[in-house]
Amino acid sequence: MEERCRPFTRRRFLGVTGVTGVALLAAGCGTTYAAPVPTGPPRSGGTLRVGVTGGGASDTLDPHTPATNPDIARVINLYEPLLNRDHDYQLQFLVAQSLTSSPDARTWTAVLRDGVKFHDGRPVTPADVVATFKRIMDPKDPKSGAAGLTMLAEVAPSGSRAVEFRLNSPNAGFDDLLGQYSLGIVPADFDVKRPIGTGPFKAGSFTVGQQSTFTRNEHYWRPGQPYLDELVLINFADDDARINALLSSQVDAIDQVPVALVDVLRSDPRIEVLTAETGTWLPFTMRVDRPPFDDVRVRQAMRLVVDREQMINQVLSGQGRLGNDLYAPFDPAYAKELPQRKQDVETARQLLAAAGHSTLDVELVTAPIQAGAVEAAQVFQQQAKAAGINVRIRKLDTTTFYGENYLSWDFAQDFWYTRNYLPQVASGTLPKAPYNETHWQDPEFVDLVTRAGSTVDPAARTDLLKQAQKIEYERGGLIVWGFVNQVDAHQKYVAGLVPDRTGISLSGYQFRNAWLSRDEGGVR
Amino acid sequence: MTRLILRRLLVSVLVLWVVSLLVFVATLLLPGDPARAILGQQATPERVAALQHQLHLDLPVWQRYLDWLGGLFTGDLGTSTSTQGPVTALLGDRISASLVLLVVAAVLATPVGLGLGTWSSIRRDRAADQVVSGISLVIAALPEFVIGVALVVLLSTTVFKIFPSVTITAPGEAVWDEPAQLVLPVLTLVLVVTPYITRMMRATMNEVLDSGYVEMARLKGVRERTVLVRHALPHAIGPVAQVVALQLAWLAGGVVVVEFLFRYPGIGQALIDAVGKRDVAVVQAITLLIAAVYIVVNLLADVVGILANPKLRTEAGR
Numbered sequence: 142m143e144e145r146c147r148p149f150t151r152r153r154f155l156g157v158t159g160v161t162g163v164a165l166l167a168a169g170c171g172t173t174y175a176a177p178v179p180t181g182p183p184r185s186g187g188t189l190r191v192g193v194t195g196g197g198a199s200d201t202l203d204p205h206t207p208a209t210n211p212d213i214a215r216v217i218n219l220y221e222p223l224l225n226r227d228h229d230y231q232l233q234f235l236v237a238q239s240l241t242s243s244p245d246a247r248t249w250t251a252v253l254r255d256g257v258k259f260h261d262g263r264p265v266t267p268a269d270v271v272a273t274f275k276r277i278m279d280p281k282d283p284k285s286g287a288a289g290l291t292m293l294a295e296v297a298p299s300g301s302r303a304v305e306f307r308l309n310s311p312n313a314g315f316d317d318l319l320g321q322y323s324l325g326i327v328p329a330d331f332d333v334k335r336p337i338g339t340g341p342f343k344a345g346s347f348t349v350g351q352q353s354t355f356t357r358n359e360h361y362w363r364p365g366q367p368y369l370d371e372l373v374l375i376n377f378a379d380d381d382a383r384i385n386a387l388l389s390s391q392v393d394a395i396d397q398v399p400v401a402l403v404d405v406l407r408s409d410p411r412i413e414v415l416t417a418e419t420g421t422w423l424p425f426t427m428r429v430d431r432p433p434f435d436d437v438r439v440r441q442a443m444r445l446v447v448d449r450e451q452m453i454n455q456v457l458s459g460q461g462r463l464g465n466d467l468y469a470p471f472d473p474a475y476a477k478e479l480p481q482r483k484q485d486v487e488t489a490r491q492l493l494a495a496a497g498h499s500t501l502d503v504e505l506v507t508a509p510i511q512a513g514a515v516e517a518a519q520v521f522q523q524q525a526k527a528a529g530i531n532v533r534i535r536k537l538d539t540t541t542f543y544g545e546n547y548l549s550w551d552f553a554q555d556f557w558y559t560r561n562y563l564p565q566v567a568s569g570t571l572p573k574a575p576y577n578e579t580h581w582q583d584p585e586f587v588d589l590v591t592r593a594g595s596t597v598d599p600a601a602r603t604d605l606l607k608q609a610q611k612i613e614y615e616r617g618g619l620i621v622w623g624f625v626n627q628v629d630a631h632q633k634y635v636a637g638l639v640p641d642r643t644g645i646s647l648s649g650y651q652f653r654n655a656w657l658s659r660d661e662g663g664v665r
Numbered sequence: 666m667t668r669l670i671l672r673r674l675l676v677s678v679l680v681l682w683v684v685s686l687l688v689f690v691a692t693l694l695l696p697g698d699p700a701r702a703i704l705g706q707q708a709t710p711e712r713v714a715a716l717q718h719q720l721h722l723d724l725p726v727w728q729r730y731l732d733w734l735g736g737l738f739t740g741d742l743g744t745s746t747s748t749q750g751p752v753t754a755l756l757g758d759r760i761s762a763s764l765v766l767l768v769v770a771a772v773l774a775t776p777v778g779l780g781l782g783t784w785s786s787i788r789r790d791r792a793a794d795q796v797v798s799g800i801s802l803v804i805a806a807l808p809e810f811v812i813g814v815a816l817v818v819l820l821s822t823t824v825f826k827i828f829p830s831v832t833i834t835a836p837g838e839a840v841w842d843e844p845a846q847l848v849l850p851v852l853t854l855v856l857v858v859t860p861y862i863t864r865m866m867r868a869t870m871n872e873v874l875d876s877g878y879v880e881m882a883r884l885k886g887v888r889e890r891t892v893l894v895r896h897a898l899p900h901a902i903g904p905v906a907q908v909v910a911l912q913l914a915w916l917a918g919g920v921v922v923v924e925f926l927f928r929y930p931g932i933g934q935a936l937i938d939a940v941g942k943r944d945v946a947v948v949q950a951i952t953l954l955i956a957a958v959y960i961v962v963n964l965l966a967d968v969v970g971i972l973a974n975p976k977l978r979t980e981a982g983r
Contacts, residue, residue: 350930382927
């Protein structure tokens with residue numbers, strides 16, 4: 142707050158775009174007083190209007206195929222999976238009240254929570270859960286969640302209140318795999334034209350590519366929630382338009398504030414910036430089966446040329462935490478004990494020389510797949526120069542990046558939200574993983590991970606996972622330079638939004654917690 | 666005259682067909698396909714194959730083009746790969762929203778531009794003329810997004826908080842149900858277009874007012890007002906109509922940027938989304954529409970030019 146009237150340097154001015162640069166000059170030194178931060182018990186009522194990044198003509202209300210941010214926000218508020226991750230990244234039970242594994246981790250039994258009803262008042266039955274998973278795993282039209290559940294052989298009702306998940310291979314982390322927002326439970330007779338789930342809000346109107354409205358679900362199982370009468374999610378393609386909409390009070394909250402604009406919004410007394418530490422990461426991916434990265438010395442050299450502090454400062458404006466070429470920082474088995482890797486240009490040069498490269502030419506494929514991705518590529522290009530590595534940047538648009546050559550670029554980038562270690566490995570670092578962008582297939586690693594997957598004893602499993610992480614740290618194909626903070630913003634009269642570790646914006650889009658402390662919130 | 670218009674219209678159909686072919690090929694040449702674009706990061710091979718089949722993307726290219734062209738003759742603009750519904754349903758409201766923006770901007774910009782240009786020319790080299798010329802030159806030099814952003818800062822978010830900065834329409838509501846939301850996008854377009862019309866009108870009027878027949882009329886003792894309205898203006902209108910037409914045609918394409926900036930739910934926003942998602946049918950429909958506006962507006966300008974010029978008028982009449 143003391144920064145509010147700090148003089149403008151040229152550099153800072155160039156850091157923000159034209160609009161908001163001027164906005165900072167004017168708003169930063171204005172005479173309006175800070176709105177009070179709401180306290181006390183939640184108040185019911187009102188409409189919350191949220192500006193959400195992205196979306197378009199392929200917008201959907203389908204519970205099992207969310208692709209863009211607005212899709213994800215809709216899915217989270219309409220539907221609920223059996224369990225999911227709470228704001229602290231701990232598993233919490235939703236439609237299920239418990240989930241237990243057989244000693245061999247091949248059969249998992251979910252007991253349904255009493256009193257959970259669909260939007261039309263019907264109670265959730267085991268048959269609904271079975272039908273839901275049949276819809277997701279449909280071989281003719283597999284949904285988003287199908288790729289992560291390949292070990293699932295059969296889902297069957299077990300008595301009147303429980304469902305059994307039978308697996309092909311033992312999996313001690315199956316609870317984690319079920320805790321995904323794209324696995325929402327829907328009735329057996331589900332039709333996307335009548336989108337019914339158990340979530341805190343019911344579907345209202347829906348204009349594809351524009352906005353969707355939701356009303357309070359009076360059958361919701363959490364007492365008192367949701368507090369809002371109505372929720373409106375509004376698509377925004379452009380960052381400036383989204384921020385301007387917040388500044389002109391046309392929306393009450395927005396997701397994804399560009400990091401360069403955080404100071405601008407902080408300087409506005411009406412606005413609260415919501416920053417969350419997450420496990421979201423934006424790695425560089427090197428294909429371990431293609432030259433020059435098939436030589437482990439080259440991979441280690443590439444990792445050693447990165448000045449991670451500088452990366453976080455320049456790419457994320459400081460909104461992030463150091464990475465150590467490992468992912469899943471919130472996993473209890475995260476290998477904290479491995480020393481933090483730092484920039485070491487001398488060692489990098491020696492490694493490259495030993496690998497037979499006096500200089501090295503590489504092409505880095507990048508695209509604006511996530512805020513900061515292209516900037517990270519540019520900073521890497523600068524940093525690598527010091528070690529005689531010449532990085533050519535090939536910038537594509539997002540659709541081309543995810544086109545036919547996705548997962549076969551030699552040296553590229555990707556981004557991932559928070560996951561624990563085993564689910565992340567299953568998604569991205571096993572030979573059979575659907576998104577194995579580094580083509581990683583280290584036999585020792587695969588063996589450790591496979592054993593860990595069937596080990597029910599937590600201590601023994603942690604030990605195996607730490608060994609697996611050590612292998613990735615010593616010879617993996619990922620450069621994990623940092624974990625990105627999630628930065629969102631809302632008007633001060635919006636209460637109940639808290640930092641969320643999952644990497645999903647605005648309290649994980651869980652608007653059941655949100656309430657309005659003033660009546661203005663509901664005014665259109 | 667009628668023959669000329671008919672011939673031009675016939676050529677226009679040919680031009681539109683070439684445009685459609687070019688756009689189709691260009692969209693195909695863009696790497697990435699609609700199925701992958703829709704699925705984004707979650708494009709596993711199984712899901713891509715399923716969606717491609719669903720969207721008929723597994724059919725040969727020429728067959729997709731012919732299917733689309735055949736549908737065109739029955740008034741069917743094809744199926745959007747993104748919505749998996751008809752293009753007409755996706756674009757219906759958006760076309761009227763964009764048209765409102767265009768028409769309002771044109772209706773405001775044209776008389777203001779003509780008026781300012783004439784006024785400026787009458788007061789040639791006086792203070793008023795200098796001011797109009799200077800300001801119009803500065804504004805003409807600014808790209809539309811700079812003008813838009815400056816207006817938002819000035820009138821919406823920071824200095825004065827009068828008008829909404831983005832357009833948010835509730836479902837079932839039309840954009841014009843809340844006219845305040847139209848102010849900034851319309852004002853931006855008007856500010857972009859008016860300076861050109863003003864400057865062209867001023868230059869043409871200067872020329873006309875210096876000409877022999879105006880001098881003659883003045884010497885005859887015709888009132889200055891009559892000189893202006895009866896003798897000078899009709900001669901200036903022809904060339905200026907061309908500039909006005911060019912500007913209006915520019916508006917049809919220029920809305921893309923302005924709609925993006927103000928989150929205006931028109932065809933510009935749809936076009937950006939459709940290109941990103943490789944949605945060929947939608948890109949086709951919108952580019953053809955913009956091309957058609959171009960052609961029609963230019964044709965109108967030629968007609969006005971002919972009608973305003975007696976020499977051409979008699980030639981075309983033969």
